[in-house]
Amino acid sequence: MNNYTKDDDGRLNNFAVEPKIYAADAPSKADKRNYLIMAAITVVLVAGLIAVAVVASGAST
Template sequence: MRYTKDEDGRINNFAVEPKMYSAEPPNSQEQRNYIILGVVAAALVGGLIAIAAVVS
């Protein structure tokens, strides 16, 4: 475990840092899935707003 001591002798522990990696851009299949999920989410929100407007 990595730690340092200050001038008063107190120990300061540091968390273990995870390895860094570069994110990859989404491929065409993932982009299509994001578009479909966005349309479904927009339809759901629009439907809920419509229902709230009709009920009130």
């Protein structure tokens, strides 16, 4: 794929070539389940990081 186009006279046109547009597929049930698992893991990790930060700062009273 070229990153440029040529006009009828053979001159280069250095404007960006537009990508082909396509419709995205809806996520399947397996994809949705995987997204939910990743979100749950992320919440646990962020909560753990916050807990470590609070304990390390000595602000747990």
